[in-house]
Amino acid sequence: MSKPIDVTDTTFEEEVLNSDKLVIVDFWAAWCGPCKMIAPVLDEIAVEYADRVKVAKVDVDANNATAARYSVMSIPSLLFFRNGELVDQAVGTATKAQVAARLEGALA
Secondary structure, three states: OOOOEEOOOOOHHHHHHOOOOEEEEEEEOOOOHHHHHHHHHHHHHHHHOOOOEEEEEEEOOOOHHHHHHOOOOOOOEEEEEEOOEEEEEEEOOOOHHHHHHHHHHHHO
16 A cells, blocks of 8 residues: 655655656644644545655655755645656645645646
8 A cells, every 4th residue: 555655855856856756745733723624635646646646745854955855935835846857836735635636747
């Protein structure tokens, strides 16, 4: 079963930028209520799109270099990477349908 993977400042390039799949990166923190709300949505996306998409999670408190690199100021922030390039981003909570729609757009 596929599930989101934890990515750090150290593993970001390997896991996200060098991935052969589209990667959704969830920038989050343990103290963030809205982050807890979107987590189950991303868990479902990770399973349903496992063949085409990788879901990664970056804890902004522990990995602030990556958050700063992509100017993440509010969390949760979802950044969509394809072939190492940032192709879309969304800030705040989202429904599964909203995430799936952005995902389909990024895959197209």
